[in-house]
Amino acid sequence: MPPSRSHIRTTVDAYLRRHPQEREVLSGLRLLLDGESEPCDRATLPAHLTCGAVVIDRELRVLHIGHKASGGKLLAPGGHVEADDRSLLATALREVHEETGLRPRDLCLTPRFLAAPVDIDVHDIDANPAKGEPAHRHYDVRFAFYLAAEGPPPPLALAADEICGARWLPLADVRCPKLRAKLLAAAGDGLDGRPEPVNASALLHDGRGRYLLHLRDQRDGIREPGTFALPGGGREVDDASTEATLRRELAEEAPGLEPAELMPYAVEETTDTDGLAMRVQIYSGRWNGDPDAIDLREGVMLRWFTPDVLDRLRLSPGLGELIRRHAAEHPSAAGPRRGGRRRPGAPLPDGTALHVVGVHLYLQDERGRVLLGLRHPDAEFGANQWHLLAGHCMRESALACLCREAREEAGLTVDPAGAELVHLLHLADPPGAHPRxxxxxxxxxxxxxxxVLEPDRCVAWRWWEPKDLPAETVPYTRLAIEGILAGRRYSEPGRAEQ
Structure with missing residues (x-):
């Protein structure tokens, strides 16, 4: 069955709420939806719906193709809705695959637009006597996608019978003026061509070795139906962050399931129900509630499970490995162990000096440059000096601290599964401070x-060549970077390095 009239109406109404100034120009579309004819049928005249794909690469260029039927005019990929297309977005994905060879898994949704149309264009089509088609009008519903993989765009496999060429055009050269204006405005509001998580899930444990899983409904249209999975869901345009997405989803699906603290743990890659590549931000947290007391609004049930029984369950792909990895990395999730632990409140051994643990992000761009931040002139530490993104480890793992500081200081999402400890620096006796x-x-x-999200601490971020650091670099930061470049795992200020 083609997309239902209610699906189309919901999509159009949501678009018009975001773009109320277009109500008049789309008044004919609203009349089409109120009529008796099938709005997506190409035989419905004098107007019907079509769908297009706005494919954006890492350099913020948009894919245009030359259609032979229009004399080689450069347009976004797209075309008519077919009977087997279950949604308008599915039509756009099918058309871009047929015309360019790009598969759904080569693409992903943009955090800026998600599954909502970026534009609905109205254009007139000339008569085509060869096909027996009179002049008519298209209401073209367009969806935006990023390329999912790093690097240059993949090779295209153009449909030779329809397409005579393809070009990647900068936003300022996008052929449709209305679409061009929307994309340029979005570029100033976060559209950057880089995929981000558009789904969030909660990896919740009770501190006694059990993890909370959600049994999904066995129903079409649901991702991984009938499996045990993590609670969570998809991002919406108004969500300020993936944590906001997760808390909203928990409140909607399972009121009462409210973990006090959620920390970024990992970013998993999967595909959504349309076959698009999808990144899922996993948050870890602790919850000690009774699943049976939750008023579950979606899915079949919530249950606690220990890692040793996961092999007996039908799990969403990769979930078992994710839980076992978390359990191995976070012994506190497995609950208290017998023996060998110091009694809470007991005095420390004589001579013990408590150390502050600092966590630093050695982040490099595609050119190998390292990211440094310029400390505020009034900063308590490192005033007017360049320093790695860093912070103090609280009651959390070092990797959780790394992810938290990256998010809070610079708005970056770091996958802890891909983080590698490359250097340890011991400040055994810093003047006037605790050892670190x-x-x-x-x-x-x-x-x-x-x-710059904490302007009272850092006033600018800049990429620097690691072998050509600015003179005003925090001394121990310079020492650590030199050690990393030399392949050394450990440094002490004042210690002669071999």
Whole structure:
């Protein structure tokens, strides 16, 4: 069955709420939806719906193709709705695959537009006597996608019978003026061509070795139906962050399931119900409630399970490995162990000096440059000096601290599964301060563009060549970077390095 009239109406109404100035120009579309004819049928005249795909690469260029039927005019990929298309977005994906060879898994949704249309264009089509088609009008519903993979765009396999060429055009050169204006405005509001998580899930444990799983409904249209999965859901345009997405989803699906603290743990890659590549931000947290007391609004049930029984369950792909990895990395999730532990409140052994643990992000761009922040002139530490993104480890794992600081200081999302400890620097006797263990992690997988989010501490972010650091670099930061470049795992200020 083609997309239902209610699905189309919901999509159009949501679009008009975001763009009320277009109500008049789309008044004919609303009349079409109120009529008796099938709005997507190409035989419905004098107007019907079509769908297009706005494919955006890492350099913020948009894919245009030359249609032979229009004399080679450059347009976004797209075309008519077919009977087997279950949604308008599915039509756009099918058309871009047929015309360019790009598969759904080559693409992903943009956090800026998600599954909502970026534009609905109205254009007139000339008569085509060869096909027996009179002049008519298209209401073209367009969806935006990023390329999912890093690197240059993949090779295209153009439909030779329809397409005579393809070009990637900068936003300022996008052929449709209305679409061009929307994309340029979005570029100033976060549209950057870099995929980000558009789904969030909660990895919740009770501190006694049990993890909370959600049994999904066995129903069409649901991702991984009938499996045990993590509670969570998809991002919406108004969500300020993936944590906001997760808390909203928990409140909607399972009122009462309210973990006090959620920390970024990992970013998993999967596909959604349309076959698009999808990144899922996993948050870890602790909850000690009774699943049977939750008023579950979606799914079949919530249940606690220990890692040793996961092999007996039908799980969403990769979930068992994710839980076992978390349990191995976080012994506190497995509950108290017998023996060998110091009694709470007992005095420390004589001579013990408590150390502050600092966590630092050694982040490199595609050119190998390292990210440094310029400390505020009034900063308590490192005033007017360049320093790695860093913070103090609280009652959390070092990797959780790394992810939290990256998010809070610069708006970056770091995948802890790809973080590698590349250096340890011991400040055994800093003047006037506690001794410190400084951990330096290199992030293999991350997303976002550095933003100044704590201007009272850091006034600018900049990429520097690691072998040509600014003179005003925090001394121990310089020492650690030199150690990383030399392949050393450990440094002490004043210690002669071999």
């Amino acid at each position: 263990m400084q951990l330096f992690f290199r992030a293999a997988s991350w997303s976002g563009s550095p933003k």
